[in-house]
Structures are given as structure tokens and as C-alpha cells.
Amino acid sequence: MQIDIITCLPSLIESPFSHSILKRAQDKDLVKVHIHDLRDYATKKHRQVDDYAYGGGAGMVLMIEPIARCIEHLKSHRQYDEVIYMSPDGTLLNQNLANGLSLLKNMIILCGHYKGIDERVREHFVTREISIGNYVLSGGELAAAVLADTVIRLLPGVLSDETSALSDSFQDDLIAPPVYTRPADFQGFKVPDVLLSGHEANIDTWRHEQSLLRTQQRRPELLE
Numbered sequence: 001m002q003i004d005i006i007t008c009l010p011s012l013i014e015s016p017f018s019h020s021i022l023k024r025a026q027d028k029d030l031v032k033v034h035i036h037d038l039r040d041y042a043t044k045k046h047r048q049v050d051d052y053a054y055g056g057g058a059g060m061v062l063m064i065e066p067i068a069r070c071i072e073h074l075k076s077h078r079q080y081d082e083v084i085y086m087s088p089d090g091t092l093l094n095q096n097l098a099n100g101l102s103l104l105k106n107m108i109i110l111c112g113h114y115k116g117i118d119e120r121v122r123e124h125f126v127t128r129e130i131s132i133g134n135y136v137l138s139g140g141e142l143a144a145a146v147l148a149d150t151v152i153r154l155l156p157g158v159l160s161d162e163t164s165a166l167s168d169s170f171q172d173d174l175i176a177p178p179v180y181t182r183p184a185d186f187q188g189f190k191v192p193d194v195l196l197s198g199h200e201a202n203i204d205t206w207r208h209e210q211s212l213l214r215t216q217q218r219r220p221e222l223l224e
Ligand code: ADE
Pocket: 086, 087, 088, 112, 130, 131, 132, 133, 134, 135, 136, 137, 138, 139, 140, 143
């Protein structure tokens, strides 16, 4: 899989890809992540990528020209399954959507900023809009990092034990069961006996029951 992220603030999004699981996934060549500085595709002086909104109003709007140039440049090298625009107006991201996106080969993720992007980009270049929640961020960068993280960790080989992505919360519309590590007794706070029993079937049953219970208590709408 290749993920190309277009942003006018590259430094804002570099860090999540430089550590831990996302870095190892790239080191193992399981995914390529390229971050593109929109200002490198500016067509005006001073690497300008935004301008005032027609009709007035506060806030700058990202211009179509640099975005179109960048997307066309990328498309001249490979085909993309999706051009995703991160936006609070988009489809709400959930595990099901992430699972589907993890099957794609190449995707572009476009980060908005300021007041938004010229509507013509959305009409003519963007194939899908995704929101990470019903709240507004200052820009699409953090949202793009969230999306890329949730997709990359699903790629085969990224997690050392492949089943661990399958046992994530939400994979079966259930919340994950509680987990514990040593010590078995911390000042009287004890780990449930069943987890110390070594009896795999009982442990599986207990975990499933805990998942159901937690989902009922915390996220009952997932069971509907
Ligand atoms: N950009 C600003 N807010 C956002 C959100 N909630 N989801 C995705 N992109 C965004």
C-alpha cells in the first residue's frame, strides 16, 4: 500500500509515522507513506497556497491550482483507488470503514486548513470525504494521521501477532476485554483468577463475557 498525504503543514504530520508500529511497517516495506508539502506545488509567488474567499467572510481558502498540480503529479506515477479529503463534513470513520480502506493499494489523503478548500477540488478531484468525529479540528493533519494509523495497523504483517488486530475493540462490534500484566497482586488489587489459571478455553469464555458486559455498560448502541 502507498499513502500519499498532501498538506501545507508537513511537520505537523511527520512525527506519527516516525515511531513505533507505523515506522516499523514502513521499515518492513509493508506500506509507503509520502508526505507532500502543498507549497512545493504553488503556482504563485511566495509559495502561496491560500487566498481570500470569494464573496467575503473571514478565513482563507486553499486554492485549487496547487492541489490540482500535486494530485496530477502523483497520478502521473501511479493509479489511486481513492483521493480522500479529511473533513468534518465527511463519512464518520469507524472500524468497518478502516477495514475496507486497508484493502486498497494506493490512496491520497488531502488535508484541509484554514476555512477549507476550494469547492471545485471536492467536486472534481476528491472521491471520498472522511471525518474522524463530530468536532472541528484546526486542520486535517491530525485526522489524516488517525486515518492512516487505523488503516496501516490492519495490513498483514504490521502487527507481530496478526490476530491482535482482529481482537481489537470494534472488530466484532464489541469493546475489548480488560487486560492485566504483572504483578498479579498490587497492594491487594488482584488480577482475576481465571487469567492466572492457564485454562485457555475458560480464559476465552471470560474475555468474551467481559467484552459483552463492557459493551452493554459503555456502548450499548453497538449491540443494536
Ligand atoms: N478537519 C477538521 N476537522 C475534522 C474532523 N473532525 N475530521 C476530519 N477532518 C477534519
